[in-house]
Amino acid sequence: MFPQGKMKAITFSFDDGVEQDRKLVEILNRFGFKAAFNLNSGVQSGSAPWCQNDLVVRRLNIAELPGLYAGHEIAVHSLTHPHLEYLDEPTIRNELEQDKLNLERIFNTKVRGMAYPYGTYNALVTKTARRCGLEYARGVSATGLFDIPQTTEERLAYQPTCNHDDPQLMTLADAFLKLTPQTPQLFYIWGHSYMLEANNNWHVLEEFCKLTAGRNDIFYGTNAEVLL
Numbered sequence: 001m002f003p004q005g006k007m008k009a010i011t012f013s014f015d016d017g018v019e020q021d022r023k024l025v026e027i028l029n030r031f032g033f034k035a036a037f038n039l040n041s042g043v044q045s046g047s048a049p050w051c052q053n054d055l056v057v058r059r060l061n062i063a064e065l066p067g068l069y070a071g072h073e074i075a076v077h078s079l080t081h082p083h084l085e086y087l088d089e090p091t092i093r094n095e096l097e098q099d100k101l102n103l104e105r106i107f108n109t110k111v112r113g114m115a116y117p118y119g120t121y122n123a124l125v126t127k128t129a130r131r132c133g134l135e136y137a138r139g140v141s142a143t144g145l146f147d148i149p150q151t152t153e154e155r156l157a158y159q160p161t162c163n164h165d166d167p168q169l170m171t172l173a174d175a176f177l178k179l180t181p182q183t184p185q186l187f188y189i190w191g192h193s194y195m196l197e198a199n200n201n202w203h204v205l206e207e208f209c210k211l212t213a214g215r216n217d218i219f220y221g222t223n224a225e226v227l228l
């Protein structure tokens with residue numbers, strides 16, 4: 001069960017620590033939602049922008065982050081955002097452990113989870129994540145489900161309910177609101193704030209938030225609060 005005996009929870013997870021997180025955090029805070037922000041501390045700088053559709057995407061500089069993400073969870077996304085499954089064990093360890101240590105220092109908090117860069121991993125990656133003290137790790141494959149992982153193995157191979165761009169988002173929201181479950185159910189949305197800007201669909205996220213916020217039977221927590 002979630003806090004206050006609630007059987008339903010909603011949480012968000014956003015990657016890469018980019019400029020559009022400013023607008024995203026304003027929306028989440030306005031509606032009372034909590035998210036995990038998954039950051040690459042080795043490349044967390046505005047120095048290397050990239051293009052998404054016609055949008056120039058820039059990571060935020062580190063000094064801004066503690067203030068911006070106050071009240072939300074900070075999680076590992078690796079030091080430099082590689083495909084972890086192609087690396088040897090010491091390099092995977094370097095990517096996860098050093099990102100965790102950097103984030104714990106920058107945010108003065110314990111970091112407990114991660115999102116896999118590109119959503120990809122193998123058995124060595126999950127084993128190394130566990131050895132680095134990470135307790136959950138998220139992929140990018142939408143399940144359309146509200147199941148909660150039960151074991152450490154499941155938590156380190158967790159797949160989200162859907163992306164904020166998923167055409168099923170509002171259908172899933174309607175179904176979730178109607179549930180009166182006997183076991184805890186979790187609506188977990190992941191994504192990238194820059195995709196909301198690039199696809200010009202911030203209004204979809206706002207509609208989702210407006211519909212699902214402020215319900216007595218739903219707990220609004222960070223990833224760690226609802227998964228661990």
Ligand SMILES: [Zn+2]
Pocket residue numbers: 015016077081117118
């Ligand atoms: Zn990423």
